[in-house]
Amino acid sequence: MTTTTPTHITRPRQVDAEAAKDDSQLRQKKMIADHFDKLATAKEDGRKVAYTFVPGNLTELMLALDMLPVLPEINALQSGMRKLSGNYITEAEKLGHSEDVCTYVKCDIGMMKSGNIGPTGTKLPSPDILLLSYTGCFTFMKWFELLKEEYKCPVTMLHVPYQGDGHITPEMRKYVVDQLEREVIPALEKAAGKKLDLDRLSELLERSKRAEDDLVAVWESAQNTPSPIDGYFGGVYYIGPIFSAFRGTQDACDYYAMLRREVEERVKEGKGPVTPDGDAPEEKYRLVVEGPPNWTNFFDFWRMFSREGATIVASTYTRVGGLYDTGFRHDPKDPLGTLADYCLGCYTNLNLPMRTKLLASYIEKYKADGFLINSVKSCNSFSAGQLLMLRELERKTGVPGGFIESDLVDPRYFGKANIENRVQSYLQMLEARKARGSA
């Protein structure tokens, strides 16, 4: 019996993701490493630590009280990218968490039970307080209930009303500000061991605003053809500093100014986005994406698009930690009111018609050929209603939608062949429709 060699399909050369980093990315890497170093020695240095979530994060408030933020979601996604999440999830399932529980939660619990070693290899400090500043995700509440049990530390909760009617009323805003004044700030002050200085908070918010301006300019650069950025796969790097521990810092301002210059340079040179394989090939498709990415096979997933010349010109996932391109900026003149507006306005706090409207506006503004929904098993905040949004968006924009399913950090829910089949089918469908349109 002889063995034949299976046919090899020619593929572009695989370039290590490390090779394709630009200066802003290296800078970001250093910022994050420094932050984790500070966390590693927080207890010795007498720094207080708050754990909190990305949507509705009150970073400026924590920084004004000299507290160091830890974001369990980001640790979970980092574990996913570093192929550690599978084992962490197994650990959590051993403790009795069901297969259906959000995999960010299980990954975090598993990491905690495995020594709480963070993404840069240093140990994370225990929290002095758990700051639950966004309640649109019910799982967040349960998550911190579990952490509270583990760390025996206080939780302070900010109840954020859902924008069920599609707008923020003065009463909703007042309700959030009142909670900040009466409950959240006193609890944080107690944990930090110091009083909040509102002037210092305003200074931080002023810097937030500057970074937000630059970030929006980066998002809007995708109106160019070719788009100089990938607003989803590349976009998750761009949101790194502003969605985590750095909003309001000079570091963040410098990072976003640098990123903006790099992107403007790419526009001048007529370049497309940076991909894991280096500069992107010729732009063939412009897409808008709804839903979080998969982290366990992030680069496989990205290449399914980048190698076909598909650029994501805008995404909603990159708005979960702050929606700035519809006009909101942090306002240093009204520190507590602006924090309330920020929490109330984050993407997952919008009702389905608002989300659909936002997606439709991206499709129009960025001249997208299509839009794709990645429905993740873990996240009901995102996934509930997505099929309805798909139909509605198709009806509104006349642009075809695609639908794929995966998960955040559970590697068992990423079927590469299946997802690739759908992505390719979808892109070929766009091409066939274009050909028909021009025929």
Next chain:
Amino acid sequence: MKVVVGVDLGSTTTKAILLDEQRRIVGKGITNSRSNYEVACAVAREEALTAARFTMLERELERRASALTRSAQDSEHALHEAYRLETYLDQLNELHEEMEKVLKSLSFISDRGKLSPAIREVLDQMRSDAAQLFDGAGARRSDFFRDLAAAGYMSAAERVAAGSKGALSYERLTGVFDRAILDVETRLQSRDFGAILRRAARRLTAEDGSAAGRALLEAVESAATQPIDEVSFVGTGYGRQTLPFPKQAVKSEILCHGRGAHRVFPGTRTVLDIGGQDTKAIQVDDHGVVTSFQMNDRCAAGCGRYLGYIADELNLGLHELGPLALGAQRTVKVNSTCTVFAGAELRERLGLGERREDILAGLHRSIMLRAMSLLARSGGILNEFTFTGGVCKNPMATKVLRDLVDENYEKGIVLNAHADSIYMGALGAALFGVDDLEAGRPAILPTFVEKARAGSAMTTAAAPAE
């Protein structure tokens, strides 16, 4: 004749379609996908090429219709059956050779001396029974050699074992067959079409110099020797990473199924395709271009393999399930959407005394309910609605689908299902191949064709590399 080749490599079967430049179907072929994609593609293509030769033969016979004693169609049909018989006999010889090889390789057995003549006897009986399978009366239940040979071997082996009065067991005889058949099946034999067809023709007509005999042989000669020129290739189907086609010649099966279904039923707006491992709900526009689609993810319960598993559980052939289920008096509610649990539920229901037919009716309904949910996700069912893929050959599946469409959608939706619906993906691929040709960019030759043309043996059952 110039042809365009479309191949659909499914998880269960591989299909090939040949179109001529006028986009008419001139040949089609189907084979088990096995574990070797290249061999499966090559076998399906070979079969389609043979079918194309029969199309040519039919055209040649028509030109000589006045000289023939039978109609051109009848003559073609008779020649085709005789050709199949000759091929089957060749394959039996190959099987016999392979079984002898297996016997030699089994160094530890003591009764080789008894087995070898017994196997010869079994195969002789199969040879003498062979003509009945190809007499045009539709006695055979499958066109796959493996199925035909297995059925023939089992019944002849039973007779031979019984005749040996305990000297040889039936299991000993079938054991050798089981070891040999896979190799025979996965070996790509390049058959000399002309030689076999000439032998077939001699079965039908004595070389007596009669005008009718001469006309038949002339037609045979012409069909056997005219060149067939494959000018474009497109491949589709699952496992696209290992599909033995160059990247630019690979089309998504979603687009191919949509287009194939629309070509056969031009009124089609919604397509349901249920294959071996996936279910697709596809919406197409008035040109057959896909506008939206949904597929099952991760779990393949409710697909063709599900039915295959249930058939195995009941010790039935896959093709027997549907007709049996049609005899149901009631529909037993089957809850499991997991294939393995459905098997357990089936055994439990049988244990409780439910009729097989009634349980099967429930299983069919459970499958089609899953398909209905996918259809709803893709945008619902629009008129006309076309059902394709291997499962549409199952009459109970079609009946249940009809009922569910009527229950859930407006009345009067046309439900199309075609006997050749399993070929829709390959047909769509071939249509894209004609587009490529007309656009002046026909896809280059896939390696399996190069190898087949070079006559090199592809006899591996190795799994494709990651």
